[in-house]
Amino acid sequence: MAADLGELKAMIESALPGSTAAVIDETGTGDHLRAEVKAPQFEGLTRIDQHRLVKAAVRERFDDGTIHALTIKILG
């Protein structure tokens, strides 16, 4: 099942209130995605903790096999 980019964007933005997310299908196959996220919650966190927040927001789609790879870009 291909990932629903709009759903992923909504999952990130609802997990991180006030954030804006863009989810892009990098390979056109629907399972290797890139998320560019800007969120007030990132303030003061290490890079790894920022990534953990984004991954946690979409973990369900990793666990069910919808996504295999997600490149995360934190926008400052």
Added chain:
Amino acid sequence: MADQELTERVQELISENPVLLFMKGTPTAPRCGFSMRTVQVLDQMGVEYGAIDVLPALQPLREVTSEISDWETFPQLYVNGDLLGGADIVEEMFTNGELAESLGVEQPARQEAEAEPAAAGDSPYQSPPMKIEGS
């Protein structure tokens, strides 16, 4: 649930090695592009680091790092006991100078574009790869 013995072994390795890379393959023969990119960054930093090939015990190690660091993809770079990140984070922190700061070294001078990259095997800083046996 991760194997307890393997978890303890991994925690030991992380605490014994100030800079430790869990990677696919070895620094001289990386078996994954992300691991190779991370090795290339580390080799420019002039720090001694330990490297562990995760491939012989990939799934058990995923379970262990998932439990201890909430991270299940490799490579993983640990500095002073904490997970710093995978290839993307390491490269980004290299570029913005945060990696040098974390490692307590000077930011290396930007390499000339035409300079030949040093072969990984020639690095004088690298410790021999450590092996971890699958259980």
